[in-house]
Amino acid sequence: xxxxxxxxxxxxxxxxxxxxxxxxxxxxxxxxxxxxxxxxxxxxxxxxxxxxxxxxxxxxxxxxxxxxxxxxxxxxxxxxxxxxxxxxxxxxxxxxxxxxxxxxxxxxxxxxxxxxxxxxxxxxxxxxxxxxx
Amino acid sequence: xxxxxxxxxxxxxxxxxxxxxxxxxxxxxxxxxxxxxxxxxxxxxxxxxxxxxxxxxxxxxxxxxxxxxxxxxxxxxxxxxxxxxxxxxxxxxxxxxxxxxxxxxxxxxxxxxxxxxxxxxxxxxxxxxxxxxxxxxxxxxxxxxxxxxxxxxxxxxxxxxxxxxxxxxxxxxxxxxxxxxxxxxxxxxxxxxxxxxxxxxxxxxxxxxxxxxxxxxxxxxxxxxxxxxxxxxxxxxxxxxxxxxxxxxxxxxxxxxxxxxxxxxxxxxxxxxxxxxxxxxxxxxxxxxxxxxxxxxxxxxxxxxxxxxxxxxxxxxxxxxxxxxxxxxxxxxxxxxxxxxxxxxxxxxxxxxxxxxxxxxxxxxxxxxxxxxxxxxxxxxxxxxxxxxxxxxxxxxxxxxxxxxxxxxxxxxxxxxxxxxxxxxxxxxxxxxxxxxxxxxxxxxxxxxxxxxxxxxxxxxxxxxxxxxxxxxxxxxxxxxxxxxxxxxxxxxxxxxxxxxxxx
Numbered sequence: 001x002x003x004x005x006x007x008x009x010x011x012x013x014x015x016x017x018x019x020x021x022x023x024x025x026x027x028x029x030x031x032x033x034x035x036x037x038x039x040x041x042x043x044x045x046x047x048x049x050x051x052x053x054x055x056x057x058x059x060x061x062x063x064x065x066x067x068x069x070x071x072x073x074x075x076x077x078x079x080x081x082x083x084x085x086x087x088x089x090x091x092x093x094x095x096x097x098x099x100x101x102x103x104x105x106x107x108x109x110x111x112x113x114x115x116x117x118x119x120x121x122x123x124x125x126x127x128x129x130x131x132x133x
Numbered sequence: 134x135x136x137x138x139x140x141x142x143x144x145x146x147x148x149x150x151x152x153x154x155x156x157x158x159x160x161x162x163x164x165x166x167x168x169x170x171x172x173x174x175x176x177x178x179x180x181x182x183x184x185x186x187x188x189x190x191x192x193x194x195x196x197x198x199x200x201x202x203x204x205x206x207x208x209x210x211x212x213x214x215x216x217x218x219x220x221x222x223x224x225x226x227x228x229x230x231x232x233x234x235x236x237x238x239x240x241x242x243x244x245x246x247x248x249x250x251x252x253x254x255x256x257x258x259x260x261x262x263x264x265x266x267x268x269x270x271x272x273x274x275x276x277x278x279x280x281x282x283x284x285x286x287x288x289x290x291x292x293x294x295x296x297x298x299x300x301x302x303x304x305x306x307x308x309x310x311x312x313x314x315x316x317x318x319x320x321x322x323x324x325x326x327x328x329x330x331x332x333x334x335x336x337x338x339x340x341x342x343x344x345x346x347x348x349x350x351x352x353x354x355x356x357x358x359x360x361x362x363x364x365x366x367x368x369x370x371x372x373x374x375x376x377x378x379x380x381x382x383x384x385x386x387x388x389x390x391x392x393x394x395x396x397x398x399x400x401x402x403x404x405x406x407x408x409x410x411x412x413x414x415x416x417x418x419x420x421x422x423x424x425x426x427x428x429x430x431x432x433x434x435x436x437x438x439x440x441x442x443x444x445x446x447x448x449x450x451x452x453x454x455x456x457x458x459x460x461x462x463x464x465x466x467x468x469x470x471x472x473x474x475x476x477x478x479x480x481x482x483x484x485x486x487x488x489x490x491x492x493x494x495x496x497x498x499x500x501x502x503x504x505x506x507x508x509x510x511x512x513x514x515x516x517x518x519x520x521x522x523x524x525x526x527x528x529x530x531x532x533x534x535x536x537x538x539x540x541x542x543x544x545x546x547x548x549x550x551x552x553x554x555x556x557x558x559x560x561x562x563x564x565x566x567x568x569x570x571x572x573x574x575x576x577x578x579x580x581x582x583x584x585x586x587x588x589x590x591x592x593x594x595x596x597x598x599x600x601x602x603x604x605x606x607x608x609x610x611x612x613x614x615x616x617x618x619x620x621x622x623x624x625x626x627x628x629x630x631x632x633x634x635x636x637x
Contacts (some may be wrong), residue, residue, distance in 0.1 A: 008236075008241060008244060008245070008484075010235045010236075027633060027634060027635050030625060030629075030635055031635055031636045033621060033622070038621075041621070041624060041625060041628070041629075044628055044629070045549070045624065045628055048628060049549055051225070052225035052226050055221070055225045056222065056225060056226075059218065059221060059222075063214065063218065064372065066355060067355060067356055067365060067368040067369060067372070068365070070354055070355055070356055071356060071360075071364070071365050074354070076354075077350060077351075077353045077354040078350075078353070083341075083343060085207065085345060085352075085353035086353075087207040087210070087353055087354060087355040088207055088210065088353065088417060088421075090355075091207065091210035091211070091214050091355055092207075092210055092414065092417040093414055095214050095217075095218075096217060096406075096409075096410030096411075096413065096414065097410065099217055099218055099220075099221050099406050099410060100403070100406050100407050100410060102221055103220075103221050103224050103225075103402065103403045103406045104403060106221075106224060106225050106399075107224075107399050107400065107403055110229070110399065111396065111399075114396075114629075114630035115630075117629070117630065117633070118630055118632055118633050121633055122633075
């Protein structure tokens with residue numbers, strides 16, 4: 001009886017879209033894990049991480065501040081907008097479109113970063129492999 | 134209220150039938166093991182988002198939120214807000230890399246990233262434990278619903294849900310369940326939305342009374358009782374648990390592997406944010422109207438508010454139809470969340486337990502999955518039969534605290550930090566899992582008390598999440614030599630867009 005299950009394999013479907021694949025000197029640098037490839041990867045990671053942290057900071061500075069505000073200014077609990085208590089309006093309704101706006105902003109910017117990365121890695125081709133700059 | 138049982142029975146039968154029919158229809162196009170587990174990774178963002186929404190909106194969202202809001206007021210708005218905002222955190226930190234990792238379950242991800250079987254086993258145990266903790270309130274909620282609408286004994290509701298889930302999951306796997314769950318999102322939304330229009334019209338016709346008139350002042354303050362420092366701590370701890378816990382839920386994570394690529398995974402998440410936002414605007418309306426029309430439910434049976442409010446406000450034939458509609462929605466909520474959790478737990482069990490060689494005997498992929506599905510359902514069903522009275526949303530909230538203290542740090546550090554080592558991951562998972570797990574067990578076993586100790590154990594995320602994070606980082610630093618050799622290569626796989634052809 002063997003204890004070890006067979007090693008995991010990746011299960012993938014057939015690729016649906018292979019829109020204009022980039023194969024260039026830049027990708028070879030990354031594949032070979034050269035110093036230059038490392039620079040590409042680190043800059044992509046850093047940009048994406050900072051973008052994510054910016055979005056999270058925006059979330060913390062708005063929605064995340066509400067408990068503190070209501071704690072420091074208890075009179076906010078009596079505030080009304082029409083018939084609705086302020087807290088119910090903010091948390092029950094307005095938060096949701098705000099979350100969607102933040103998510104939409106993130107997707108736009110992160111796809112920009114990925115496009116820049118693809119262009120950067122692809123553009124090395126024109127410079128030629130001997131002169132990776 | 135229980136005199137008119139017809140709409141309730143009709144609703145439960147129709148939802149169960151529709152689930153089985155759509156599940157069977159999906160069976161015809163479900164052929165391979167890949168179809169079974171990940172719908173062959175071809176689910177488009179809009180369908181996938183409906184399916185995630187359908188799976189995610191559990192009994193806690195459909196019944197529990199409105200009930201808690203009715204009793205406790207604005208402080209409970211943090212539950213739906215956190216459950217939605219969790220998807221924003223998931224979107225910016227996890228969605229695309231998780232899909233690109235090419236792994237199917239959380240244990241798969243952990244093993245691929247860290248190259249360690251030990252981490253994998255620990256993650257498997259956690260997935261199964263969290264899945265069962267989350268399935269428990271679904272089965273209990275089903276019992277409460279059937280008792281309220283048709284006066285059936287509590288165990289029968291749990292049993293019906295368990296049988297239908299097993300019948301719809303076993304034959305068709307992920308492919309068919311995707312359609313079932315997408316259908317159930319829209320059913321749940323309709324089931325809350327149409328009654329809201331009728332009930333608001335009745336409220337306006339009655340002179341639009343002020344819901345806050347009969348409520349205490351704390352009803353309009355989004356801070357946990359008893360306020361002060363403890364209230365602030367409890368509120369922020371709940372925020373940490375829900376904002377971070379979503380990304381570690383096993384049934385949500387599995388769905389991400391059904392996206393075609395990382396870009397689609399992001400778009401799916403954004404669509405989920407919108408769908409959840411639309412849904413969660415509705416329960417507060419029930420709660421506010423309940424303050425006027427159902428004062429008898431405020432103390433005690435608040436979980437049945439959504440089910441009983443239409444009859445209390447309208448009555449007659451219209452009330453009966455609306456009751457049937459909300460019952461159908463509630464039942465869809467149990468079915469879809471239980472199905473999703475069953476798939477996730479069965480996926481892990483079939484890979485690590487039932488799919489293994491037992492002596493000379495070994496089950497094939499699909500057969501192993503079916504056996505695992507049966508185990509995944511039966512255990513929490515037996516656990517739910519000694520009917521204890523724990524509020525549905527409370528148990529679910531505790532499950533979030535556990536995922537936030539275990540899988541959230543693992544995913545975040547695993548995706549963004551090369552320095553994570555297997556030893557660091559194991560130490561962090563143990564610290565977060567045991568810490569929050571102890572707090573959960575303590576809270577479920579004892580009656581709530583006042584004071585800091587009770588607050589710290591009742592809402593552990595604010596200390597257990599940082600503890601888990603710090604342990605992972607510190608132990609990884611100490612065992613720096615064992616950083617997996619392929620960490621850099623794995624980062625390439627996680628973060629580079631698919632259009633760039635790289636060795637992944």
